[in-house]
Amino acid sequence: MALSTDDKIKIATALDDLGVHVIEAGSAVTSAGERAAIKAVAGLGLNAEICSYCRMRTDDIDLALECDVDSVHLVVPSSNLHIETKLKKDIFDQKDREDVLQMAGSVAEYAKSHGLIVEFSAEDASRADFKFLKDLYASGVAHGADRLCYCDTVGMLTPEKTFNIFSELAFSAGAPVSVHCHNDFGLAVANTVAAFRAGAAEGHLTINGIGERSGNAALEEVIVQLEHLYGADTGIKTENLYQVSRLVSKLTNIPVSPNKALIGGNSFTHEAGIHVHDLVKNTASYEPISPEFVGRTRRVVLGKHAGASSIELALTELKLDANDVQKQEIFKRVKEMGDKGLRVTDADLQTIAESVLEIHCEPTVKLKSFSAVSGRPSIPMASVILEVNGKEEVCVDTGDGPVDAAIRAIQRAVSSVGDIGLEEYHVDAITGGTDALVEVTVKMSKDGKVVTARGARTDIIEASVEAVINGMNRLV
Ligand SMILES: CC(=O)SCCNC(=O)CCNC(=O)[C@H](O)C(C)(C)COP(=O)(O)OP(=O)(O)OC[C@H]1O[C@@H](n2cnc3c(N)ncnc32)[C@H](O)[C@@H]1OP(=O)(O)O
């Protein structure tokens, strides 16, 4: 994953707006491009402190200074394993031990003398000799470190162990102690929360839990757990969390798993009829917090597990009245689709309901023709001819591929009916082979309303065009 300067600016601005206190904008030593990006972020005048990762080397500090950052995350190997591997020294040898303490302290002092805030970070602290770790922190503090950090570099901590360690360190190490957890055993969030409970001053968190290997502690999970399960006021604008999560996922190209807590596509989405039956009476029955708390909306989807309440709700949303017999028929058809293994999109339900209720609606957006081209080195391009509210619209656009170009062209062609966004795009090959039937499912939005729709064809561009137009017709 590599972010451009523009991407870093967008993410840093969103994080600042979210209310985070420190933004680690990159490692200045990485490359000239990385330095340009860090400098650009530092020049934004954000409220957050802008920080760069540095090794225990004065030349790394010099590069961070070139970027005009406020602070450095000065990382010092602390376990004997890391010290031996990186520095070829042994903390159990008295001379080597003193050398490491001296080296770390002098780089901290160098950074401080150049006006930087120093977060003095013990790498692999969870596998370090605890006595040496405390000596290392003492050396950092004696040389001016403003904060200390305890890194669980390969995710070895458990919540109980973390609580005990932070209970001992947090108020006796001589400076506020941050926690930096990795998720190798899936415990990064639990360990970070345990550290906060025991007095950690700061947590190193990442949006969507991204990070090296299995990632770091997910910001959104830590914040919402602290607020809701422990009654803390974190000062974070939680209502921005989903929007920032989407931005980071888009710019890093790292999709969020549908079942990811709080920000996954399935959180706050309900399908089971037995759940929906209660949910419509009291949302708390199947939601621990309201979706709006993290900037989301509730969704009830239809499928094999739908019940009468789900159908009733969906019909109300469509503003359609059905009698009991008609509802039974809609219910039956929804179940039939579910039994075939199909997800019932909002557009599918509308089609079923209109067919059962014998309503004939002229679609607002009708496809007359489209074409798309792609190749190398040409730029992917698409043209569409649509009928929008009876008026012919012809649009051409380019994109990252022919599908993107076609969807952009459609979005331009329908701009007269409003701003329709594509929130999610998903492709499944239903059959095997290069002539497979391809199913495209899209989630689209307009003025806060979100709908799902599907297209199924052997041609992926046609399936995408069909899905998008189906979704648009549900929204306008
Ligand atoms: C995902 C993250 O960004 S987490 C933060 C970690 N950040 C990064 O790794 C930044 C990206 N890294 C890079 O671009 C490169 O690794 C560079 C430019 C930093 C260094 O590249 P190279 O000089 O080729 O060294 P290489 O990466 O092979 O090895 C790292 C060197 O740093 C040394 N080192 C690593 N950590 C430390 C430390 N905390 N203090 C002092 N030295 C350290 C290693 O001992 C090794 O030194 P050696 O080459 O003398 O053996």
Ligand SMILES: CC(C)C(=O)C(=O)O
């Ligand atoms: C970059 C450093 C802080 C790290 O990821 C770790 O030690 O866990």
